[in-house]
Amino acid sequence: MLMGSIHLSGSPQSLKKEVPISILKFIQKLLKIKGYRVVDFTFNNWCRELWLEVKPHKNGARCPKCNRRGKIIRTFDKPRVWRDVPVCGKEVFLVYRPREINCRKHGRVQENIPWAAQHARVTYRFEFLLLNYCAVMTQKAASELLKISTSTLSDILHRTITRVRKGHRIRGLTHIGIDEISYCKGRKYATIVYDLKRSCVLWVGLGKGRETIDRFFAEELSAYQRKQIVAASCDMGQAYIGAIEHWCPKATLVLDRFHVVKALKAAVDEVRKEQWRKADKEGRATLKGLRWLLYRHTSTRKDDDVQKLKALYMNGNRRIYRAWVLSDEFEQFWDFKDQEEAGDFLDNWCQTAMKSRLEPIKSFVKTVRKHRNRLLPFIENRLTNAIAEGLNRVIKIVKNRASGFRSLDAFSDMIFLTVGDVDIPGQIPARFRTL
Numbered sequence: 001m002l003m004g005s006i007h008l009s010g011s012p013q014s015l016k017k018e019v020p021i022s023i024l025k026f027i028q029k030l031l032k033i034k035g036y037r038v039v040d041f042t043f044n045n046w047c048r049e050l051w052l053e054v055k056p057h058k059n060g061a062r063c064p065k066c067n068r069r070g071k072i073i074r075t076f077d078k079p080r081v082w083r084d085v086p087v088c089g090k091e092v093f094l095v096y097r098p099r100e101i102n103c104r105k106h107g108r109v110q111e112n113i114p115w116a117a118q119h120a121r122v123t124y125r126f127e128f129l130l131l132n133y134c135a136v137m138t139q140k141a142a143s144e145l146l147k148i149s150t151s152t153l154s155d156i157l158h159r160t161i162t163r164v165r166k167g168h169r170i171r172g173l174t175h176i177g178i179d180e181i182s183y184c185k186g187r188k189y190a191t192i193v194y195d196l197k198r199s200c201v202l203w204v205g206l207g208k209g210r211e212t213i214d215r216f217f218a219e220e221l222s223a224y225q226r227k228q229i230v231a232a233s234c235d236m237g238q239a240y241i242g243a244i245e246h247w248c249p250k251a252t253l254v255l256d257r258f259h260v261v262k263a264l265k266a267a268v269d270e271v272r273k274e275q276w277r278k279a280d281k282e283g284r285a286t287l288k289g290l291r292w293l294l295y296r297h298t299s300t301r302k303d304d305d306v307q308k309l310k311a312l313y314m315n316g317n318r319r320i321y322r323a324w325v326l327s328d329e330f331e332q333f334w335d336f337k338d339q340e341e342a343g344d345f346l347d348n349w350c351q352t353a354m355k356s357r358l359e360p361i362k363s364f365v366k367t368v369r370k371h372r373n374r375l376l377p378f379i380e381n382r383l384t385n386a387i388a389e390g391l392n393r394v395i396k397i398v399k400n401r402a403s404g405f406r407s408l409d410a411f412s413d414m415i416f417l418t419v420g421d422v423d424i425p426g427q428i429p430a431r432f433r434t435l
């Protein structure tokens, strides 16, 4: 049994006299429970849990809504328990019987608990640690460090993020990006709205298509805010283009570079597949490993790869070769500085590509021609797309980390935590941020 008091030397300034403090005070100092004191402690469950009974100092209880002192009416019979951060592998719990007070403004309310949010079952400190862990590691790893189950963890995570984001309004939005993303192993879709100027995610909505994005414009933005949008970026689908043109008619629409490139690469791959289907056993051997090679960006291509692609021409796989050359040429478009020159280049490229006799490439050309006016603004608005791609990458990492989310809540929580427009751990009161 731990008894008596420990002698600790004080701060360097007061080295002369040693300050004896009791073990309860020691615990209190160690755990930094301000405004309340530890009155008792017990080790439970074969020493795996440390239960701390805490009591308030003399000064009165405060209202959780207005923070004014109120008259104490009674103490609740049932104690409340809060989970705190584990210490040396032991789970720590705070136990306290809260009091009911009479606030002049809000009537009878339960007093404010300084170490935890209203209704929360964990302390601020625990929330802060949990948010920081989840931002950098898998939820499973975080749950092991915090000694809770994964389901409890995602439940606490959701509540904390929802509480922190509650009442948050979108501000200063001028460059908007819209994209869809699959989750739940590709079975479900969510629509994501980015602020491309500040490079963060503003909104995550269930589903894809016009209905979902209309909900964002109608519910999240005021008419004034919609007018402030000067540029918008999205994929080539009619749903988002239609929505942007409807809600922000004055905004410049820029097709997302990432999606355009993806469509072209898909067309090239289609050519490869056609050849693959036609080829005999020997022919297939020469086509092996081509798929990833064709998808690779010119800047990451190695000498070997170029040799392999050039060999296509020699081996008689000229269709694939032609598609590859065309897609390589198209990449120059993104480097133009002048919109007019870029337009000329695009027209020339389309003409050449139309002569290629490659059906998938030809249908890509049709798309490009249709969206010519939405492609060219990229030359002057180039900033927009690169950011969305960067965010997309982060979201993909988040997605992989959880190996498939079952609910949108869990998925959007992680998006908001890692690339959201609110610094979520930064919303926890400063004195509880213990990292």
Ligand SMILES: [Zn+2]
Binding pocket: 063, 064, 065, 066, 067, 068, 103, 104, 105, 106, 107
């Ligand atoms: Zn009040």
